[in-house]
Amino acid sequence: MSAYQNVVTFQMVLFACVITIILAISLYLLFNYRPLSLLNGLLVIPLVFSSVISLILIGMLFHLTIFVNIILIIMVIVIALFSLFTSLLGILLLWNALLVWHREQHSLANSLTLGLGIYIIISPFILNGLKTLLPKGVYIFLIDIEKFTVLYLIGWLICFGLSFLVYRLIKPKYDKDYVIALGAGLLNGNQISPLLKKRVQRGLDFANAQYTATGHYPYMIMSGGQGNDETIPEAQAMAAYAQSVGYPTEYILTEQASKTTFQNMQFSKKLLLQKGLNPNKGIFVTSDYHVFRAGIFAFDNGLKINGLGARTRLYFIYNALIREYIAILARYKKLHVVVLALIILFALADSLISIWFIK
Secondary structure, X not given: OHHHHHOOOHHHHHHHHHHHHHHHHHHHHHXXXXXXXXXXXXXXXXXXXXXXXXXXXHHHHOOOHHHHHHHHHHHHHHHHHHHHHHHOHHHHHHHHHHHHHHHOOOOOHHHHHHHHHHHHHHHHHHHHHHHHHOOHHHHHHHHHHHHHHHHHHHHHHHHHHHHHHHHOOOOOOOOOOEEEEEOOOEEOOOEEOHHHHHHHXXXXXXXHHHHHHHOOOOEEEEEOOOOOOOOOOHHHHHHHHXXXXXXXXXXXXXXXXXXXXXXXXXXXXXXXXXXXOOOOOEEEEEXXXXXXXXXXXXXXXXXXXXXXXXXXXXXXXXXXHHHHHHHHHHHHHHHHHHHHHHHHHHHHHHHHHHHHHHO
């Protein structure tokens, strides 16, 4: 480690630590201001990188050989596991798709991992085939578009995934006036489904824990309208379940008009305002994969509240998260159009340059 004396200086360590602290404070302030921002995930990436660099530099400065080696070994293991995961991603997605199809209904929404897995596996063969069939300039144009579009989407996916994980760190306090339970489809048109029961029970567990801690019951707002294949509103079935497990009827409210998550928040806000409740002194509860996007809709409706997630079966959550990711992407159509236009322009320039050098 003595060789590090001429490489690592105190000023270098100080600079790295200052950058890390600035990033950490920025993430903390942004998270407190807007816990549902994708920028949270974007900040996590440089924060982790800066933290690792700072730890390595500190270890090198103070000649902590074992400490530095442990960090490097951990980095190698993480990179190796990530590489293995990405190389097997197509197969893992297909395996997950088979599980979802075996245990859930065969719908388009439940086929996302299937489609993505097939694309990952066959796309290299298709691109190699096009390389032999198309002129070089056209092939370069298409491969650039495919490559940079995929990288762009992966960047969004990483930000969404990290933002989702950061948001899960929230632990709500027992000081709420209300809990909004978001509806989901009913079985046989009038029976609460296992997924919906988990949502309602997650909210009831929090409400009962708050009562135990403070002696104050929050209002349970059951939010869900009646679908085309349902004989009663979802909120009615949810309220009946809450009553059946002993939650006080006087603290159960129903919102029976909503058809979407946005309307869940919009109509529930009207209901809680009519009741004289503080709109920013509550939480909502939904399935764990849906918490991040539902929170965005809450903020869109002026409800500065956070959410709790009911656990979802592990095999189903990957498909559900991809669906949520696509829905998040759909909120930023104008940005995607601009980026896609830039990608096309770059691909066109690259292909024209390649043709020019061929000549």
